[in-house]
Amino acid sequence: MRYHILYRYMGFILLLNALGLLVSALVSMVYQDEALTLLLYSAMVAGIFGIFPMIFVPSPKQISNNEGLIILVGSWLLSCLLGMLPYLLWGGEFTFTNAWFESVSGFTTTGSTILSDIESLPRGLLFWRALTHWLGGMGIIVLALSIMPAMGAGMKVLYQSEMSTLALDDFQNRTKSSVRILAKVYVGLTGLEVAALMFCGMDWFDALTHSFATIATGGFSTRNLSIASFDSVLIEVVIMFFMIVSGVHFAMLFAAISGQAKNLWRSPFFRYYLTALAIGILLSAVDLNIHKYSGFWEALRFGSFQLLSVGTSTGFASADSAIWSPFTQLLLIFFSLQCACAGSTSGGIKANRIVIMGKAFIRQMKQLQHPHAVIPFTIGRRTIDRDVFENSVLYVVLYITVVFIATLLLVATGTGFLEAFTGSVATMGNVGPGLGSIGSLGNFDGITTAGKWILSLTMLLGRLEIYALVMFFIPKHWKTYASF
Amino acid sequence: MKLRLKIVSGFLVMAIMLILAGIWSIYELNNIGVTAQNLIKENYQSIHAANTMLNALEGEDNGILFLLLGRWEEGRRLLSSSDSLFLSGFDVAKNNLTIPGEAAVVDSIRTRYAALKAIWEKPIVETYKERNIDWYFIEVHRAFQDAKSAVQALQILNNDTMYQTATVMENRANRAIMPGIIAMTAAVVLSLLFNFFINHYVVNPILRLNRGIRNHLDDHKPLEIEVETHDEIRELSNLILTLSARSARRD
Missing domain, CATH: 1.20.1330 (f41 fragment of flagellin, N-terminal domain)
Structure with a gap:
């Protein structure tokens, strides 16, 4: 294992972080707030750690799968570690644990927060907080790959590790150009949303930070009451649109924009994703109309926003879902588990795996009816290998196991059952809010210190789709690891 | 990058961080x-x-x-x-x-x-x-x-x-x-990293150079020196290889 090579690649990611911190410092300068010095200092520390390996380590010709994995996971962890510096330096509500939690929540695009008074933070710090979402959203590694000069096989290794394994099956382009396409879609969507939100009346700062959080499906708002503080149907509609779009496979979005919109609708995953959301919205609207809101349109407005927010793992709030009826809350839990499509910035089990398991169930029913028939396992017009199905089932089982264990540990550390379970679901799915005190308008400050560390771990497990993080911490596998 | 610059820059970055702090x-x-x-x-x-x-x-x-x-x-x-x-x-x-x-x-x-x-x-x-x-x-x-x-x-x-x-x-x-x-x-982490890099890119190449020359002189093995970096140590290894080649030709 060439540790120096690993550090060189991770160093580049740290330099990106340093650049992000410098941009945040610029925002601080514009608003003349108190975060300027601490952002500059953090940028300096990140920059020093980033540039250090460049002094010594020459650029390697290629990297192995093992090294790609270590770079991927190591970069995430280092980014989270350095990303907490501005919070630590600010102090206030940011203890060491809280700073780590907030940083991990940012980079994993979860959006769970420990802050009870978000608006008391200086603008520069709020900008950095939102930027961690944006940087984490597409994966720092993938962004780096689109900028760095030809890395050859190394790029492919890192790309395979970063994107959900299901997304790879769909994506036929060469890796380097694929990454550039993804980056263009990502940046393009962000720009469009900024323009749309400013048109709806948001100032540039709020438009930019909320766009970062939407496209990355993160959920950090600059307001204490999240989107509810704007009280604008227009803003909510714009954000809902971009949340839906951000939950779609980015390559398919690019194809749709390039004139192949039919392919988007032909995808069974996309169809299921939209249909599930539509049914969920309708059910929640009816339930909320009966139990909470007197008018159907009011119920539809708040129910649809919250369901979309959770169903795309964004985590914004336009109402307090903690006081809604159990039926709608259970719907929210289901969508927190499922989330959006593979190939997007969303977390969760992914709609694709649900479709695969559903198709497998139908196929199994047919097989039971016709035991001697040869029934291919197809989704759309493609035949799916048995491996894909088995991996999907295994992943779902692992996912639920992790949620269960995390809930158990949280309850053991003194957290209430509702917060423990929904917190585990929300962090594992990188959704953000749970129910109870950690609901859509709540925060995670009341969770115990040990609980916050457990939830930080579930955020990382969810973001790295379990396997990558587990492999990282088993040194034996570094030598024998082949390929995903 | 030259060796002296590498070593100086390592200490320099730590010093800058400590001074600013x-x-x-x-x-x-x-x-x-x-x-x-x-x-x-x-x-x-x-x-x-x-x-x-x-x-x-x-x-x-x-x-x-x-x-x-x-x-x-x-x-x-x-x-x-x-x-x-x-x-x-x-x-x-x-x-x-x-x-x-x-x-x-x-x-x-x-x-x-x-x-x-x-x-x-x-x-x-x-x-x-x-x-x-x-x-x-x-x-x-x-x-x-x-x-x-x-x-x-x-x-x-x-x-x-x-x-x-x-x-x-x-x-x-x-x-x-x-x-x-x-x-x-x-500073502690950087000094550990600095120590690692100095070992990997300065000390180890010198030791390999040393070993290679000793094997060549004692056991008459072909002179094999592998240096990753592009600095004075690589220059030295190239010069030694050239010297060895010339010496072999004269013989």
Whole structure:
């Protein structure tokens, strides 16, 4: 294992972080707030750690799968570690644990927060907080790959590790150009949303930070009451649109924009994703109309926003879902588990795996009816290998196991059952809010210190789709690891 | 990059981080000192003045009670001394307006005290007011409570500001310490990394060079030297290989 090579690649990611911190410092300068010095200092520390390996380590010709994995996971962890510096330096509500939690929540695009008074933070710090979402959203590694000069096989290794394994099956382009396409879609969507939100009346700062959080499906708002503080149907509609779009496979979005919109609708995953959301919205609207809101349109407005927010793992709030009826809350839990499509910035089990398991169930029913028939396992017009199905089932089982264990540990550390379970679901799915005190308008400050560390771990497990993080911490596998 | 530059830059980055952390810590500690000084000057003085005024008001209340009992001399003496005490406290408070809203509170104290003073300045002994408890409770006690609550409002305002300032100071102390802690931690990590790189890119190549030459001389093995970096060590290894090749050709 060439540790120096690993550090060189991770160093580049740290330099990106340093650049992000410098941009945040610029925002601080514009608003003349108190975060300027601490952002500059953090940028300096990140920059020093980033540039250090460049002094010594020459650029390697290629990297192995093992090294790609270590770079991927190591970069995430280092980014989270350095990303907490501005919070630590600010102090206030940011203890060491809280700073780590907030940083991990940012980079994993979860959006769970420990802050009870978000608006008391200086603008520069709020900008950095939102930027961690944006940087984490597409994966720092993938962004780096689109900028760095030809890395050859190394790029492919890192790309395979970063994107959900299901997304790879769909994506036929060469890796380097694929990454550039993804980056263009990502940046393009962000720009469009900024323009749309400013048109709806948001100032540039709020438009930019909320766009970062939407496209990355993160959920950090600059307001204490999240989107509810704007009280604008227009803003909510714009954000809902971009949340839906951000939950779609980015390559398919690019194809749709390039004139192949039919392919988007032909995808069974996309169809299921939209249909599930539509049914969920309708059910929640009816339930909320009966139990909470007197008018159907009011119920539809708040129910649809919250369901979309959770169903795309964004985590914004336009109402307090903690006081809604159990039926709608259970719907929210289901969508927190499922989330959006593979190939997007969303977390969760992914709609694709649900479709695969559903198709497998139908196929199994047919097989039971016709035991001697040869029934291919197809989704759309493609035949799916048995491996894909088995991996999907295994992943779902692992996912639920992790949620269960995390809930158990949280309850053991003194957290209430509702917060423990929904917190585990929300962090594992990188959704953000749970129910109870950690609901859509709540925060995670009341969770115990040990609980916050457990939830930080579930955020990382969810973001790295379990396997990558587990492999990282088993040194034996570094030598024998082949390929995903 | 040249070897000397690599080694110097390693030490340089650590030095820069420590220096900047030191400067920032000194700046924040200085701010803490200034804030503490202002805390005493602005808030504590006003609180002390409010306490003085409250004591004076109690004294005046006692003075009025003495008059009510017909004890003119003791009553007037107490009222006079309490009035002086109150005005001295009031002077400090009115010349120390540092908090938003404090001016309005001081104005309120002035108005209410004037109302109370107007009551005891008029004759009490040998009038209908003497031994008249009803008059005391209806007029005096109400005016006394009004004046007292105005002074207490000043006290509360300054107490709240002191609490907020103390919280700010706590944050500033944290901000003074944190850069130092981060710089020290980073310096330790960087020095470990620096040590690793020096070993990998300077010490190990020299040792390999050494081993290769020794094997060539002792066991007549072909000279094999592998150097990753593009610096003086690579130059040295190339020169040694050239020397060895020339020597072999001559032989």
